[in-house]
Amino acid sequence: MHIRNVREEDHASIITVIEDWLGCRPTPDMLPKLFFQHFQETSFAVEENGQFVAFLVGFVSQTHPEQAYIHFVGVHPDRRKQGLVKELYERFFSAVQERGCTEVHVVTSPMNMGSIAFHTRMGFEIEPGDGEVDGVQVKTDYDGHGQRRVQFVRRLTMAEKVERPHSETILAQTPEKPYYAVIFTSVRTPGDNGYADMADEMVELAQNQPGFLGIESVRDADGIGITVSYWDSEESIRAWKENGRHLVAQKIGREKWYESFVTRVCRVERAYDFNRGGQGRLDG
Numbered sequence: 001m002h003i004r005n006v007r008e009e010d011h012a013s014i015i016t017v018i019e020d021w022l023g024c025r026p027t028p029d030m031l032p033k034l035f036f037q038h039f040q041e042t043s044f045a046v047e048e049n050g051q052f053v054a055f056l057v058g059f060v061s062q063t064h065p066e067q068a069y070i071h072f073v074g075v076h077p078d079r080r081k082q083g084l085v086k087e088l089y090e091r092f093f094s095a096v097q098e099r100g101c102t103e104v105h106v107v108t109s110p111m112n113m114g115s116i117a118f119h120t121r122m123g124f125e126i127e128p129g130d131g132e133v134d135g136v137q138v139k140t141d142y143d144g145h146g147q148r149r150v151q152f153v154r155r156l157t158m159a160e161k162v163e164r165p166h167s168e169t170i171l172a173q174t175p176e177k178p179y180y181a182v183i184f185t186s187v188r189t190p191g192d193n194g195y196a197d198m199a200d201e202m203v204e205l206a207q208n209q210p211g212f213l214g215i216e217s218v219r220d221a222d223g224i225g226i227t228v229s230y231w232d233s234e235e236s237i238r239a240w241k242e243n244g245r246h247l248v249a250q251k252i253g254r255e256k257w258y259e260s261f262v263t264r265v266c267r268v269e270r271a272y273d274f275n276r277g278g279q280g281r282l283d284g
């Protein structure tokens, strides 16, 4: 299973699959292409064997920057109740929290009991409305005359930020000194342009390179990132730099993905660590 940000070209395929998933073609105004053009950073798709199995389209409110909104979510009927959409929601929570959001909003039809049950399970609360359907608060003319909607809100907590599913936050387990660190500091260009997929592929490839010891990587909402990879020797670092697929990534990086970057190769002479509840290591 592979979760990635959506791309513009996904729109046509997703429109086709949701017709099968929902049993009807959504009207073009329900899921217009603009979401796949302008909200890539907060919209995600899950692929398996090259096929879409789930997706989520959402964004950060421009009017209320502390609020995020999930506009559309879909999952293949054979893959429901397997935690797929929960994982997409958690990825979305993490992405919008990094952009400063403290709450997520969703609206759904009062007839969609599955969606109401799912959102309640996911910790969303129903906001007070001006009417009720089967004991559920609704806003009666929310989307126009007679277009009732249940309004959900989910507050994001700090704990979720710390426990976000990204493995990039995990500290590398490096061996006794000496070893080598490659510090790659970069500023991204706007848009994804295939970057996230290639970044995942590079981490996987590097992990299988001789001499690879670990990696730590972070990127902020402004696109400034620091990735430190650890290696047993300078020879291993050189071999990785010359890896064929890595050379392709380096070329595209210069052409499309980076405004600027600096790579620094260092020898680690000393290392200290701290782990709350665990043993610290003094290696000096």
Ligand SMILES: CC(C)(COP(=O)(O)OP(=O)(O)OC[C@H]1O[C@@H](n2cnc3c(N)ncnc32)[C@H](O)[C@@H]1OP(=O)(O)O)[C@@H](O)C(=O)NCCC(=O)NCCS
Pocket (backbone or CB within 6 Å): 073, 074, 075, 079, 080, 081, 082, 083, 084, 085, 086, 087, 107, 108, 112, 113, 114, 115, 117, 118, 121, 122
């Ligand atoms: C509603 C929907 C998006 C949920 O996706 P999903 O991948 O099946 O949900 P998950 O497996 O991630 O479920 C997460 C949790 O919600 C619960 N849940 C999901 N659907 C539920 C339902 N219909 N009734 C009760 N609980 C439900 C799951 O049991 C799970 O709980 P757990 O964490 O305790 O195990 C999906 O079933 C769907 O697409 N339904 C049809 C279309 C639709 O209603 N779209 C929503 C428009 S807003």
